Amino acid sequence: MHTPLNTPESPRGTPTVSEALSRPPATGIGHRRWLICGLLFFATTVNYMDRQVIALLKPTLQIQFGWTENGYGNIVFAFTCAYAIGLLFMGKLIDRLGTRKGFSIAVFAWSLAAMAHAAAGSVIQFAVARFSLGLGESGSFPAAVKAVAEWFPKRERAMATGLFNSGSNIGAIVTPLVVPWITYRFGWRMAFIATGSIGFIWILCWLWLYRRPEEERRVSTAELAYIQSDLPDSGAAAKATIPWGTLLTHRQAWAVAAGKFFTDPIWWVYLFWMPDFLSRNLGLSLMGMRLPLFVIYTGASVGSIGGGWLSSSLLKRGWTVNTSRKTALLVCALAVTPIMIAARTTDAWLAVLLIAIAAGAHQGWSANIYTLASDMFPRNAVASVVGFATMAGAISGMFVAKAVGYILQRTGSYVPVFVMAGLAYLVAFGFVQMLAPRLKPAQV
Numbered sequence: 001m002h003t004p005l006n007t008p009e010s011p012r013g014t015p016t017v018s019e020a021l022s023r024p025p026a027t028g029i030g031h032r033r034w035l036i037c038g039l040l041f042f043a044t045t046v047n048y049m050d051r052q053v054i055a056l057l058k059p060t061l062q063i064q065f066g067w068t069e070n071g072y073g074n075i076v077f078a079f080t081c082a083y084a085i086g087l088l089f090m091g092k093l094i095d096r097l098g099t100r101k102g103f104s105i106a107v108f109a110w111s112l113a114a115m116a117h118a119a120a121g122s123v124i125q126f127a128v129a130r131f132s133l134g135l136g137e138s139g140s141f142p143a144a145v146k147a148v149a150e151w152f153p154k155r156e157r158a159m160a161t162g163l164f165n166s167g168s169n170i171g172a173i174v175t176p177l178v179v180p181w182i183t184y185r186f187g188w189r190m191a192f193i194a195t196g197s198i199g200f201i202w203i204l205c206w207l208w209l210y211r212r213p214e215e216e217r218r219v220s221t222a223e224l225a226y227i228q229s230d231l232p233d234s235g236a237a238a239k240a241t242i243p244w245g246t247l248l249t250h251r252q253a254w255a256v257a258a259g260k261f262f263t264d265p266i267w268w269v270y271l272f273w274m275p276d277f278l279s280r281n282l283g284l285s286l287m288g289m290r291l292p293l294f295v296i297y298t299g300a301s302v303g304s305i306g307g308g309w310l311s312s313s314l315l316k317r318g319w320t321v322n323t324s325r326k327t328a329l330l331v332c333a334l335a336v337t338p339i340m341i342a343a344r345t346t347d348a349w350l351a352v353l354l355i356a357i358a359a360g361a362h363q364g365w366s367a368n369i370y371t372l373a374s375d376m377f378p379r380n381a382v383a384s385v386v387g388f389a390t391m392a393g394a395i396s397g398m399f400v401a402k403a404v405g406y407i408l409q410r411t412g413s414y415v416p417v418f419v420m421a422g423l424a425y426l427v428a429f430g431f432v433q434m435l436a437p438r439l440k441p442a443q444v
Helices: 017-022 032-065 069-097 099-119 123-137 140-151 154-165 167-186 188-209 221-227 251-261 264-282 290-316 321-341 348-376 379-410 415-435
Strands: none
Touching (some): 032 099, 032 140, 032 264, 069 264, 069 379, 099 140, 099 188, 154 290, 154 348, 251 348, 251 415, 264 348, 264 379, 290 348, 321 415
16 A cells, blocks of 8 residues: 555645545556656756757857857856746745646746747847746756656656656757758747747646646556655655755755756856857858757767666665765766867867767766755755755856856867866765765755
């Protein structure tokens, strides 16, 4: 039998006899949780499509509006600044409203902002549009990780996180295929409108299909018991979200934040500057960079799933949570280091391959860092912890965006940028180990 369902997040309480009889028979575990993972994958894909359009159009818009490298850096800075500000309250808001409502609001806000880029005509106007986009998108990962915590037991969370997180790479693959065609056929403004409108389709699917597992009658009794097979949150931990003041007293929260602080800006460098690198260093046009970007983000997608699979597989083999997660993190941190020579090589495809490996390692790292939050905190606090940690990464990203713009303006070289990328993950791993040496659950 599964545990009682009388938690505060489950207002329906323990199922009635009729509700229990309405569930599918317990003839198998079932796969409803993977449908939810598919919805999260869809949301992440849309998120990164909206986020990456401006990077692809940078060479075009730079010519049309006369942007400098610093000007583009300021546009990226506006996005990361808003992302950080949004995370101050988005995680708490999602914990308060619930995943279903909170995620819907976030996607609605960022989809409107994405379409608003079509009305921009200057650096300031683009910066305002990016600021609005950052506020909306700040709710995406706190909500997605919270949904995974609600629908998956610990042994599957890293794998589920890796799968939905691979949507960022699919979005980054699809966007270079779609945006150039739309731009050449209908103009760059339509590229923002077309990609931004997809979010409204996702909202309809989400509201139709998403409920908490104990509220979803299409979940079999066996699958519900499997989802709740971990020790349930109890006592004060299950009754309320964690206030910010309390959250900051836990080393576990700072461990997740450190893992994001040092590494999130590196991913944004790939996302916002990679088309520029391909254009500047390899001389590729907007259409010509489609295959290299496909290779890079395919590598990232493989890494996201592989990183999540690695720690989940080790857990199923009897390894501890601490050893499984840390092993996966260290493997990913080491795999990034070869990128330091990518900007020095004269072989274009070697550079693309090294970047693809580094992007995959980042996504594998990211899948496990997100999972640490649900490993060490109760479900009702997961979105808040992820929001705090992602805010730390966004704050770091603001300064890195300015630094990259300054470096490129002064030197025109990506060598310092890639050296920073190669070392960041080992530094982050050291902080995670120092702050959470055994990944003990926080005593909330």
